[in-house]
Amino acid sequence: MQESWAFQLSEPNTSDFSNSIESTLKKEEKDLGIFLSFYFKKEGAVAEKVILKDKPIFNSNNSGKLTLEFDLVHFNACLAIHEQKRDQIDVDFLIDEKQNKLTLTGPYWPERGVDDI
Secondary structure: OOOEEEEEOOOOOOOOHHHHHHHHHHHOHHHHHHHHHHHHHHHOEEEEEEEEOOOOEEOOOOEEEEEEEEEEEEEEOOOOEEEEEEEEEEEEEEEEOOOOEEEEEOOOOOOOOOOOO
16 A cells, blocks of 8 residues: 645745745645545554654655654544554655645555465
8 A cells, every 4th residue: 555645835836845845734734644544544543733854855856755743543432542642654755846736655555465264
């Protein structure tokens, strides 16, 4: 499984994409939580309060890696579970200057196949 999500850049046509990425991620915090929650749905957890941990690391003019930090919340009312811990994940990004979009691609996590009997 590998998830990706696209956002409109909040500061279009800027020479400093680092600031544009940071402001876009702040603005889209809830959607980032949904994006990251796909990785933890089998655990029954959701991601909340997503922030950019460090400055983006650029591999080229419009692509690179960034680290997102978030609260990972496990909640089950029936089992009286409400646990929360701070976690982080590395994400690749690609900026499409023509369409003014920021595309985030999460890590590849292989899905478990069918067990042999």
